[in-house]
Amino acid sequence: MKFSLDIVDWRAVAPGVDSCEHWIQWARCSDINTFSGANPKSQQIPMMSARRMSIGSRFAVDSGLALLVNNNVDAAIFTSRHGELEKTGRILHSLAGGEALSPTEFSMSVHNTAAGWLTIISKNPLPVTSLTAGKDSFHQGMLEAQAMLATGASRVMLVDFDGEIPDIYNESVNSEFLPYAVAIILTAGDTLKCQRISLSGEDMNPELPQSLQFLRGYLSSSPLFHISVDNRHSWQWVRNL
Structure with missing residues:
Protein backbone atom coordinates (compact mmCIF):
# COMPACT_ATOMS: atom_id res chain seq x y z
CA MET A 1 0.00 0.00 0.00
CA LYS A 2 1.50 3.32 -1.11
CA PHE A 3 0.33 6.94 -1.20
CA SER A 4 1.74 10.48 -1.22
CA LEU A 5 0.60 13.87 0.03
CA ASP A 6 1.53 17.40 1.01
CA ILE A 7 1.01 19.08 4.39
CA VAL A 8 -0.36 22.62 4.30
CA ASP A 9 -0.41 23.44 8.03
CA TRP A 10 -0.38 21.76 11.44
CA ARG A 11 -1.03 22.34 15.14
CA ALA A 12 -0.55 20.17 18.22
CA VAL A 13 -1.39 20.36 21.93
CA ALA A 14 -0.14 18.41 24.95
CA PRO A 15 0.58 19.26 28.59
CA GLY A 16 3.53 21.65 28.64
CA VAL A 17 3.86 21.78 24.82
CA ASP A 18 1.37 24.06 23.12
CA SER A 19 3.19 26.24 20.57
CA CYS A 20 4.71 25.37 17.21
CA GLU A 21 8.11 26.55 18.48
CA HIS A 22 7.92 24.20 21.47
CA TRP A 23 6.98 21.28 19.23
CA ILE A 24 9.90 21.94 16.89
CA GLN A 25 12.26 21.97 19.89
CA TRP A 26 10.69 18.72 21.11
CA ALA A 27 11.11 17.05 17.72
CA ARG A 28 14.80 17.87 17.64
CA CYS A 29 15.69 16.61 21.09
CA SER A 30 15.50 13.20 22.71
CA ASP A 31 14.09 14.33 26.04
CA ILE A 32 11.12 12.04 26.60
CA ASN A 33 9.98 14.03 29.64
CA THR A 34 8.83 17.05 27.65
CA PHE A 35 5.19 16.13 28.22
CA SER A 36 4.76 17.55 31.69
CA GLY A 37 3.15 20.53 33.28
CA ALA A 38 -0.36 21.94 33.36
CA ASN A 39 -2.85 21.46 30.56
CA PRO A 40 -2.85 24.62 28.42
CA LYS A 41 -5.97 26.73 28.47
CA SER A 42 -8.10 26.80 25.37
CA GLN A 43 -7.56 29.77 23.09
CA GLN A 44 -10.44 29.07 20.69
CA ILE A 45 -13.26 27.45 22.69
CA PRO A 46 -15.82 29.43 24.74
CA MET A 47 -15.40 28.74 28.44
CA MET A 48 -18.85 27.23 28.97
CA SER A 49 -18.30 24.79 26.11
CA ALA A 50 -14.77 23.91 27.23
CA GLY A 56 -8.92 15.02 24.85
CA SER A 57 -11.86 16.56 23.00
CA ARG A 58 -10.87 20.03 24.16
CA PHE A 59 -7.35 19.57 22.81
CA ALA A 60 -8.69 18.15 19.54
CA VAL A 61 -11.23 20.91 18.98
CA ASP A 62 -8.81 23.65 20.00
CA SER A 63 -6.13 22.47 17.55
CA GLY A 64 -8.69 22.06 14.78
CA LEU A 65 -10.15 25.53 15.35
CA ALA A 66 -6.66 27.04 15.31
CA LEU A 67 -6.14 25.64 11.80
CA LEU A 68 -9.55 26.80 10.56
CA VAL A 69 -8.71 30.41 11.45
CA ASN A 70 -6.35 30.69 8.47
CA ASN A 71 -7.29 27.71 6.32
CA ASN A 72 -10.31 26.54 4.37
CA VAL A 73 -10.89 22.80 4.28
CA ASP A 74 -13.43 20.65 2.47
CA ALA A 75 -13.76 17.92 5.11
CA ALA A 76 -12.39 16.81 8.47
CA ILE A 77 -11.44 13.44 9.94
CA PHE A 78 -11.13 12.76 13.67
CA THR A 79 -9.20 9.69 14.79
CA SER A 80 -8.80 8.45 18.34
CA ARG A 81 -7.78 5.13 19.84
CA HIS A 82 -9.79 5.58 23.04
CA GLY A 83 -12.35 8.26 22.17
CA GLU A 84 -14.37 9.46 25.15
CA LEU A 85 -13.13 6.75 27.53
CA GLU A 86 -12.68 9.38 30.22
CA LYS A 87 -16.41 10.14 30.28
CA THR A 88 -17.44 6.53 29.63
CA GLY A 89 -15.38 5.45 32.63
CA SER A 109 -19.61 10.05 25.72
CA VAL A 110 -19.93 9.09 22.04
CA HIS A 111 -16.87 8.70 19.82
CA ASN A 112 -17.73 11.61 17.50
CA THR A 113 -18.17 14.17 20.29
CA ILE A 120 -20.80 23.71 16.30
CA ILE A 121 -18.19 26.13 17.63
CA SER A 122 -16.77 27.02 14.21
CA LYS A 123 -20.30 27.32 12.76
CA ASN A 124 -18.93 25.42 9.80
CA PRO A 125 -21.07 22.50 8.52
CA LEU A 126 -18.08 20.48 7.35
CA PRO A 127 -18.47 16.84 6.31
CA VAL A 128 -16.81 15.06 9.24
CA THR A 129 -15.79 11.44 9.80
CA SER A 130 -14.79 9.89 13.14
CA LEU A 131 -12.96 6.56 13.19
CA THR A 132 -10.83 4.31 15.33
CA ALA A 133 -8.51 1.44 14.51
CA GLY A 134 -6.59 0.77 17.70
CA LYS A 135 -2.94 1.82 17.62
CA ASP A 136 -3.19 2.35 13.85
CA SER A 137 -6.01 4.91 14.05
CA PHE A 138 -3.92 7.83 12.81
CA HIS A 139 -2.74 6.09 9.66
CA GLN A 140 -6.19 4.74 8.92
CA GLY A 141 -7.26 8.38 9.07
CA MET A 142 -4.54 9.10 6.51
CA LEU A 143 -6.05 6.48 4.20
CA GLU A 144 -9.52 7.99 4.70
CA ALA A 145 -8.06 11.36 3.73
CA GLN A 146 -6.60 9.82 0.57
CA ALA A 147 -10.05 8.61 -0.41
CA MET A 148 -11.51 12.09 0.14
CA LEU A 149 -8.75 13.77 -1.86
CA ALA A 150 -9.20 11.27 -4.68
CA THR A 151 -12.93 11.99 -4.91
CA GLY A 152 -12.83 15.77 -5.17
CA ALA A 153 -11.74 17.27 -1.84
CA SER A 154 -8.93 19.82 -2.17
CA ARG A 155 -7.91 20.03 1.49
CA VAL A 156 -8.72 17.63 4.32
CA PHE A 177 1.73 10.54 26.83
CA LEU A 178 -1.93 11.38 27.26
CA PRO A 179 -3.71 13.68 26.71
CA TYR A 180 -2.63 15.12 23.34
CA ALA A 181 -3.98 16.24 19.96
CA VAL A 182 -2.33 16.61 16.55
CA ALA A 183 -4.13 18.40 13.70
CA ILE A 184 -2.81 18.59 10.14
CA ILE A 185 -4.19 19.80 6.82
CA LEU A 186 -3.52 17.44 3.93
CA THR A 187 -3.65 18.01 0.21
CA ALA A 188 -2.68 16.01 -2.85
CA GLY A 189 1.04 16.10 -3.67
CA ASP A 190 4.29 14.16 -3.54
CA THR A 191 6.35 15.95 -0.88
CA LEU A 192 5.81 13.01 1.49
CA LYS A 193 5.51 9.44 0.28
CA CYS A 194 4.31 6.60 2.48
CA GLN A 195 4.13 2.84 2.19
CA ARG A 196 3.36 0.02 4.59
CA ILE A 197 6.32 -2.35 4.91
CA SER A 198 6.99 -5.65 6.64
CA LEU A 199 9.59 -5.93 9.36
CA SER A 200 12.07 -8.76 9.69
CA GLY A 201 12.27 -9.58 13.36
CA GLU A 202 12.53 -5.95 14.51
CA PRO A 223 14.64 12.21 4.88
CA LEU A 224 13.09 8.94 6.07
CA PHE A 225 11.25 7.86 9.21
CA HIS A 226 9.08 4.96 10.36
CA ILE A 227 5.79 4.84 12.27
CA SER A 228 5.02 1.58 14.03
CA VAL A 229 1.92 -0.52 13.46
CA ASP A 230 2.91 -3.65 15.34
CA ASN A 231 5.97 -5.89 15.64
CA ARG A 232 5.56 -7.04 12.03
CA HIS A 233 4.68 -3.90 10.09
CA SER A 234 5.39 -0.19 9.98
CA TRP A 235 4.57 2.83 7.84
CA GLN A 236 7.66 4.15 6.08
CA TRP A 237 7.66 7.86 5.23
CA VAL A 238 10.08 9.36 2.69
CA ARG A 239 10.52 13.09 2.19
CA ASN A 240 11.21 14.41 -1.32
CA LEU A 241 13.92 17.04 -0.93
Missing part, protein backbone atom coordinates in the same frame (compact mmCIF):
# COMPACT_ATOMS: atom_id res chain seq x y z
CA ARG A 51 -16.07 22.96 30.69
CA ARG A 52 -18.37 20.34 29.17
CA MET A 53 -15.62 18.66 27.14
CA SER A 54 -13.20 15.95 28.12
CA ILE A 55 -9.57 17.05 28.00
CA ARG A 90 -17.24 7.87 34.87
CA ILE A 91 -20.59 6.64 33.53
CA LEU A 92 -19.65 3.01 34.25
CA HIS A 93 -18.48 3.99 37.73
CA SER A 94 -21.84 5.66 38.41
CA LEU A 95 -23.74 2.62 37.13
CA ALA A 96 -21.70 0.28 39.31
CA GLY A 97 -22.46 2.44 42.34
CA GLY A 98 -26.17 2.72 41.59
CA GLU A 99 -25.88 6.47 41.10
CA ALA A 100 -27.90 8.62 38.74
CA LEU A 101 -26.27 9.25 35.38
CA SER A 102 -25.42 12.75 34.25
CA PRO A 103 -27.30 13.58 31.01
CA THR A 104 -24.39 15.77 29.94
CA GLU A 105 -21.84 13.01 30.55
CA PHE A 106 -24.02 10.55 28.65
CA SER A 107 -24.55 12.82 25.63
CA MET A 108 -20.84 13.64 25.44
CA ALA A 114 -15.07 16.17 19.31
CA ALA A 115 -16.09 16.23 15.64
CA GLY A 116 -19.51 17.58 16.57
CA TRP A 117 -18.07 20.27 18.82
CA LEU A 118 -15.78 21.49 16.04
CA THR A 119 -18.63 22.09 13.61
CA MET A 157 -8.06 18.24 8.01
CA LEU A 158 -7.01 15.21 10.06
CA VAL A 159 -7.20 15.49 13.86
CA ASP A 160 -5.79 12.67 15.99
CA PHE A 161 -6.24 12.79 19.76
CA ASP A 162 -6.67 10.93 23.00
CA GLY A 163 -7.60 12.05 26.49
CA GLU A 164 -6.94 10.88 30.00
CA ILE A 165 -7.48 7.19 30.72
CA PRO A 166 -9.38 6.13 33.89
CA ASP A 167 -7.15 4.52 36.51
CA ILE A 168 -8.92 1.18 36.13
CA TYR A 169 -7.30 0.79 32.68
CA ASN A 170 -3.74 1.57 33.80
CA GLU A 171 -2.61 -2.06 33.63
CA SER A 172 -3.65 -2.47 30.00
CA VAL A 173 -3.11 1.01 28.52
CA ASN A 174 0.09 3.04 28.38
CA SER A 175 -1.19 6.51 29.23
CA GLU A 176 2.18 8.18 29.78
CA ASP A 203 10.83 -4.98 17.74
CA MET A 204 9.11 -1.64 17.17
CA ASN A 205 7.06 -0.78 20.21
CA PRO A 206 7.56 2.97 20.73
CA GLU A 207 5.83 4.72 23.58
CA LEU A 208 4.54 7.61 21.49
CA PRO A 209 1.17 7.42 19.70
CA GLN A 210 1.38 7.30 15.90
CA SER A 211 0.51 10.95 15.28
CA LEU A 212 3.24 12.13 17.66
CA GLN A 213 5.70 9.75 16.02
CA PHE A 214 4.69 11.27 12.68
CA LEU A 215 5.00 14.84 13.94
CA ARG A 216 8.48 14.17 15.31
CA GLY A 217 9.59 12.67 11.99
CA TYR A 218 7.98 15.42 9.94
CA LEU A 219 9.53 18.23 12.00
CA SER A 220 12.98 16.63 12.00
CA SER A 221 15.44 16.91 9.13
CA SER A 222 15.42 13.17 8.50
